[in-house]
Amino acid sequence: MSGVRMDHYLEVDFKGFQKFVDELGGVDITTHRSIKDTGSHLSLSAGKHTLKGEQALALVRTRHGVGDGSDLGRIQLQQTFIKALIHRAESIGVVSNPARAYELADTATKTVSADSGLASADKLLGLAKDLKGISPDHMNMITLPVSYDAQDPGRVLPLTKASHQVWQALRDDHPIPKSATDNSVAARTDSPVTAGT
Incomplete structure (x- = not known):
């Protein structure tokens, strides 16, 4: 559909997602209004939150509590969450702390599926170093x-x-x-x- 070659991919399942977020110590988000979705079991008041694995998973699975209840709202939550995840990695100094970076990369290799170009802790660390300096504030995500x-x-x-x-x-x-x-x-x-x- 795109005609754009995809050089690499990462795929994460629900259990792996929760484990990785917990390994980071949670991810910080701010909600501008309360979100309640019985389908994903998410209930957040308006304000600042540090979401651990289970709550983070509920957020990225939420759709009925946001927008028009379609997948489009869920996609926006997921895009925002990716930025929050990168903010968290930056704030704990993942790239500047080799031991911590290797620990997280090792966890990632156990919780994600990747193509052969990214399927080791060393290769994931190489990708992280290549992306160093690209702030989430300078990332544009669209649907x-x-x-x-x-x-x-x-x-x-x-x-x-x-x-x-x-x-x-x-x-x-x-x-x-x-x-x-x-x-x-x-x-x-x-x-x-x-x-x-």
């Missing part, structure tokens, strides 16, 4: 521009022209034009969570 399917409102369809703009920008290593996401239904959902406290 592919979509509209709800008129035939099935439980589905979304890519906005053809806007999606092409996204993929072309990525192929050319250029910033994604803001206009590409303006008409997406995903852009209409504000995340009730920000990274950090």
Whole structure:
């Protein structure tokens, strides 16, 4: 669909996700309003929180307590959580503390599946060093521009022209034009969570 080569991938299951978050000592987020989702068993008041593994998993699985209750809101929570995870790794000095970095990389190799290019603690550490200096504040995450399917409102369809703009920008290593996401239904959902406290 994208025409963009994916050089590497990481895949984490629920149990591994919880273990990795616990190994980091939790992840800090701020909720701008309370979130209650009986489906994911998440109940958070508005304010600052340090989420440990089980609560963090509930947050990234939540969808009924945010936005319009669709997966689009859940995607935004997951994107925010990734930034919070990177903030946490920076705040505890993972890259500047080789022993701690190796410990976390070793945990990651036991909790994630990866392609052969990332499937060892040393290779994950190499990736972390390559990414050093890229702050979460300078990361832009987007959701592919979509509209709800008129035939099935439980589905979304890519906005053809806007999606092409996204993929072309990525192929050319250029910033994604803001206009590409303006008409997406995903852009209409504000995340009730920000990274950090």
